[in-house]
Amino acid sequence: MSMFSKANKEALTSPLNLNNPVVVQVLGICSALAVTAQLEPAIVMGLSVTIITAFSNLIISLIRNSIPNRIRIIVQLVVVAALVTIVSQVLKAFAYDVSVQLSVYVGLIITNCILMGRLEAFAMMNKPWPSFLDGIGNGIGYAIILIIVGFFRELLGAGTLLGIQVVPQWCYDHGYVNNGMMTMPAMSLIIVGCVIWAHRAFNKDLQ
Amino acid sequence: MAKINTNSNVYTICYAAVMVVLVAFLLAFVSESLKDKQKANVDIDKKSQILASLNVRGLAKSDVEAKYNELIQETYVLTPDGQEIEGADAFDVDTKEIGDKFPIYLAKTADGEDAYVLPLKGRGLWGGLWGYVAVTLDCEKVLGAYFDHESETAGLGALIKEEKFQSQFIGRPVMADGKVALTVVKKGTSEAETQVDGVTGATLTSKGVGEMVLSGIQQYVDAICKGFEAALAQPQCDAEKCCEKPECVCADKKACACQDGNCGDEACNCASEDNCCAREACACKCVE
Numbered sequence: 001m002s003m004f005s006k007a008n009k010e011a012l013t014s015p016l017n018l019n020n021p022v023v024v025q026v027l028g029i030c031s032a033l034a035v036t037a038q039l040e041p042a043i044v045m046g047l048s049v050t051i052i053t054a055f056s057n058l059i060i061s062l063i064r065n066s067i068p069n070r071i072r073i074i075v076q077l078v079v080v081a082a083l084v085t086i087v088s089q090v091l092k093a094f095a096y097d098v099s100v101q102l103s104v105y106v107g108l109i110i111t112n113c114i115l116m117g118r119l120e121a122f123a124m125m126n127k128p129w130p131s132f133l134d135g136i137g138n139g140i141g142y143a144i145i146l147i148i149v150g151f152f153r154e155l156l157g158a159g160t161l162l163g164i165q166v167v168p169q170w171c172y173d174h175g176y177v178n179n180g181m182m183t184m185p186a187m188s189l190i191i192v193g194c195v196i197w198a199h200r201a202f203n204k205d206l207q
Numbered sequence: 208m209a210k211i212n213t214n215s216n217v218y219t220i221c222y223a224a225v226m227v228v229l230v231a232f233l234l235a236f237v238s239e240s241l242k243d244k245q246k247a248n249v250d251i252d253k254k255s256q257i258l259a260s261l262n263v264r265g266l267a268k269s270d271v272e273a274k275y276n277e278l279i280q281e282t283y284v285l286t287p288d289g290q291e292i293e294g295a296d297a298f299d300v301d302t303k304e305i306g307d308k309f310p311i312y313l314a315k316t317a318d319g320e321d322a323y324v325l326p327l328k329g330r331g332l333w334g335g336l337w338g339y340v341a342v343t344l345d346c347e348k349v350l351g352a353y354f355d356h357e358s359e360t361a362g363l364g365a366l367i368k369e370e371k372f373q374s375q376f377i378g379r380p381v382m383a384d385g386k387v388a389l390t391v392v393k394k395g396t397s398e399a400e401t402q403v404d405g406v407t408g409a410t411l412t413s414k415g416v417g418e419m420v421l422s423g424i425q426q427y428v429d430a431i432c433k434g435f436e437a438a439l440a441q442p443q444c445d446a447e448k449c450c451e452k453p454e455c456v457c458a459d460k461k462a463c464a465c466q467d468g469n470c471g472d473e474a475c476n477c478a479s480e481d482n483c484c485a486r487e488a489c490a491c492k493c494v495e
Contacts, residue, residue: 037362068219075226082230089237093244096252154362183362183408 011122012133015141018203022145023196027113032146033188035105039162042150044098045105046143052087052109053118054135056080060123061131067124076119077110084110114142149191157182253298259353260324260339262317262377264370278314279324285309287426289434302328302337305423309430316341322350325427329419332411334358336367336419342381346428349389352376354416364412375403387425391417 021027028049035041059079060067067075088106091099099106109115118138123131154160156179159167167176181187200206211218251268254275258266261278282297286308297310305328312324322341329336334357341351354367366372380400381389388401391413397404405413 035361037360041361066213066222068213068222070214071219071223074223078226078230082234085234086237089241089245092248093241096245096248100252157362180407185360 008130008133011126011130012137015134015137016144017141018206020141020145020199021114021117021138022142022192023199024206025114025117027117028142029189029192031105031108031112032142032149032192033185034108036146036150036153036188037157037183037185039147039150039154041105042146043143045108046139046146048087048105049109049112049114049142050136050139052080052083053115053139054132056083056115057118057123057131057135058128059083060119061126061128064124072124073116073120076116080115080119081110114138145192145195148195149188152191153182153188157187256353256355257312257314257324257326257339259373260341260351261314261322262341262351278316279312280315281313283311283313285311285430285434287430287433289430289432289437291434297326300326302326302335306426309427311427314341316350320350325424327419327423329415329423331356331359331367331415332364332409333360336412336415338416338419340376340420340424342424346381346424349376349379349381352420356412359412360409363406364409366406366409367412367416372406379403381424387421387428389424390421 015021019025022029022032031045031049035045056076056079060076063075084106088099118134122134126134151161154162155166159165159172159178167178213219213222251271255266255268255271258264258271258274258278263274263278266274284292284295284297284300286292287306292308295308297312300308300310305326310326312326314322314324316322321344323344323346324339324341327338327340329338336354336356336359338352338354340349340353342349352373354373356365356367359365359367376389379389381387383399383401388399390402391405392398392402393410393413394404394407396402403417405417
């Protein structure tokens with residue numbers, strides 16, 4: 001079986017669109033709500049979830065045949081938690097600024113439903129390499145949605161992107177006001193709803 | 208090799224035990240081997256936070272240490288009674304200990320003004336808050352402020368970490384009517400110079416910062432006042448007036464004896480007590 005056979009490609013690319021973890025599988029909504037008030041944490045969160053999903057998928061897939069069935073969820077949780085802890089420790093030592101940025105989200109990664117969902121649904125039944133690709137695919141699929149939501153919330157809520165002012169001053173001079181509602185968590189659900197709407201409108205077979 | 212039954216109880220228990228031990232060792236090893244590096248990072252970070260309250264921001268990591276040593280002149284640690292703890296470095300006082308100990312940094316701001324930097328701690332919406340407020344030596348005016356948080360919401364409460372929010376504090380009066388009045392209020396409802404605008408959409412975090420600043424600085428003021436009172440209650444035993452205060456232990460016993468009309472000097476055996484002492488620089492001399 002080649003490294004990028006049709007099935008492997010499928011594992012990598014289907015979560016980006018037709019099997020997107022957020023808008024189709026409806027996993028990880030909670031963190032989409034919490035970290036998307038600005039674009040930057042959304043990107044960082046998306047990236048770290050991608051890395052952790054990929055490696056926990058890989059590890060679980062490697063040991064999948066030895067895991068006792070009755071405690072498999074606990075084993076998965078231990079692997080994820082250990083991985084997250086190690087990553088955060090390494091970041092703290094070698095990339096302190098990033099680790100400060102991530103402080104809250106590291107804990108959130110452990111509880112992210114996408115991880116457990118993918119471990120249960122994919123890594124327990126597939127070989128390591130496809131599992132790794134599946135992790136990357138799902139992480140990126142999740143990151144895309146986060147970035148879309150973060151983009152709109154920061155742009156409309158604060159008039160900035162990545163902290164840089166993008167709405168020009170003359171707009172404010174002519175009466176434009178930042179929408180404070182956008183900085184509220186509830187708005188991210190509405191934006192996710194709009195994204196799901198648009199996604200379904202384009203993909204008739206999902207309806 | 209026979210296939211192991213992965214569903215048996217023995218296997219399950221052994222598996223769990225081995226896994227837990229392995230993971231524990233792994234985590235302990237990682238944590239232990241990275242500890243020093245992390246500690247160094249944390250120290251640098253704390254120093255740059257203190258510097259931020261002195262309006263020195265955006266320094267490269269490598270420059271923080273030198274700038275810190277340049278601007279921080281002295282540090283004190285006070286007990287809640289205002290007594291100075293000898294030999295304690297304010298930098299070693301953990302944020303958690305504030306309230307039992309009061310670390311104070313004597314420093315110069317970016318503009319060269321003398322300032323006390325007061326570390327503060329408080330509670331936000333989701334977790335702890337902390338900050339450093341630089342005030343003038345008479346504690347009347349804020350020269351700079353820095354706040355940070357453990358886990359406030361990104362884009363809302365987390366904005367207290369931004370310079371935009373913190374720079375509002377610069378130049379504000381601290382006291383009103385003899386009490387600390389500096390605080391944070393809902394945006395647009397500020398009525399006095401001491402009330403700083405909060406962050407929109409982060410009412411509870413803003414309240415937390417306000418409470419931290421108000422009660423935190425008040426605690427410092429109280430501690431320092433108690434220290435002053437204690438110092439005043441101590442008898443002032445300087446050389447000139449030492450003898451007037453019986454509670455004082457005076458170095459120059461002889462001089463005291465003179466004033467009482469008794470000559471303490473054994474070498475001075477005069478018949479008349481009245482003539483015993485001539486006060487020339489409070490030394491005993493017999494006057495016959």
